[in-house]
Amino acid sequence: MWQMEQKSFGGPEVFERVEVPRPTPGPGEVLVRMVATSVNAADWKVRSGRIRQLGEPPLVLGLDLSGVVEAVGPGADRFVPGEAVYGVVFGGANAEYVVAQENRLARVPVSIDPVHAAALPVAGLTAWQTLATVRAGERVLVHAAAGGVGHLAVQIAAHRGAAVAGTARTDNHAYLRALGVSDPIDYRTTDFTTAITDVDLVLDLIGPDYTDRSLTVLSPTGRVIAAEGPDTHPDSRVERFRVDPNTADLEVLAAAIDRGELTVDIAETLPITDLATAHRLSELGRVRGKIVLTANG
Template sequence: MLAITQTRFGGPEVLDIVEVDKPRPGVGEILVRVAATSVNPADWKVRAGLVDGLGTPPLTLGFDVSGIVEELGPGVDRFGVGDAVYGMVLGGAYAEYVVAQPHTLAPKPRTIDHAHAAALPSAALTAWQALAAIGAGQRILVHAAAGGVGHLAVQIANHRGAYVIGTARSANHDYLRELGVAELIDYTTADFGTLVRDVDIVLDLIGGAYGSRSAATLRPDGRLIDTQGSDAGADPRYERFYAEPSGVSLREIATMVERGSLRVTIDQVLPLAEVATAHQLSESGRVRGKIVLAPWNPPV
């Protein structure tokens, strides 16, 4: 099969198309034929060696998958061959086939195609799990509200009755209002730290110096949930957050999608062969929603 691998850390140019053996599922594993995958910030950070996500090269990136169950390993009875599934895997989805653990997968939402399903897992799980405790009437500030995680987080928070404040470029404001954001701040022209107060939760999807500035907007008993690493680690309200693969959560997310309460935005769909371009776009920080990658021979 064809796959994208890298033999060293570096820029997008280290990503190569190679022919490798088709994997076989072991005990308790599932082989999925990849219909689509998507790009997350973690992908290019692992590629560059900025975070230790998959060990040392050679390695194949790709944490999101939507596709068709091709083969079941011994002991698997949760899915059947031919089932349409989606999920968050521990690397390897930049390929025609990927091996996954059953607990990381869920049935693909029936109302969307594989491209949109592939855009969901990592981003939606981050938003879903990070905001598990949010309730009606709470005030939440979401940074990078139009991004992959952000645009899902604002919908989940709004659905649960929260008052949503978002930071984003003005070009994304109308789009975010449609998703339920009540108050918008253009971070290129205004300082959210002087405009926002008494927030119950900050979902910081940017990190760095945004941490301490965000902490200043919180209530004394508020929470600062950071997904990137920031300068607010000493604040007792600070929480460094990591999403966990969960088929259970993905089933709940799928229900929300099928009911029309959650929609995922695709910025672009590119061939997997153009993964380097996709990484460059992701690194630019100017993506609305997600970039999706289509493999060479996707299942029909």
């Protein structure tokens, strides 16, 4: 089998396609023949060495998976060979085959194809889990609202009856309004801290400066959930989020997709051989929705 490997930290040019033996699933694991994956910000941050959560090179990146069950390991009885599944692995999805824990997988939503399913796992779980406590009538602010996580978070918050504001470039405002944003804010021309107040929950998908500034727009009981930045913050109103991939939440996302309550947008679909190009596009930070990579090995 082939995999896209990096033997050192660096720019997108570090990727190379190499041949390796096909893995065998262990207890509670599933071997998946990949159909597609997608790029998350964590991918290029690991590639560059900015974060070291997968250890030292050589590395195979890729968190999102969508594919077909090829084989199951001992005690893995949730899926059978031939089923289409999607889910999360902590590295390894940029390959022809990947071994995944079965409790981090679910069946692909019936109303979308496997390519769109590849865009959903990490971004969808992040949006769903960070907004788990949002109630009707609350006010939510989503930073980077047109991005991979943001466009899903906007839909989830709006469906729950929240009033949603979002930061994005002006050319994305009509798109965000269609998704449920009532107050789009162009971060390039407007300081969001002067445009909104009394926010019950801020979803910060950008980083430390936005986290600190977001504290100034909170309601008395409001809080900031930060997907970027240090693990702890001196202000107790800030919660650092890390995604928890699990079958139950993946099934909830699939059901929301199939009911038409949630749509996942793909900005561009590229073959896995264009992995470097996908990373370059993602690093620009101007992608609407997700970049998907098809396994064309």
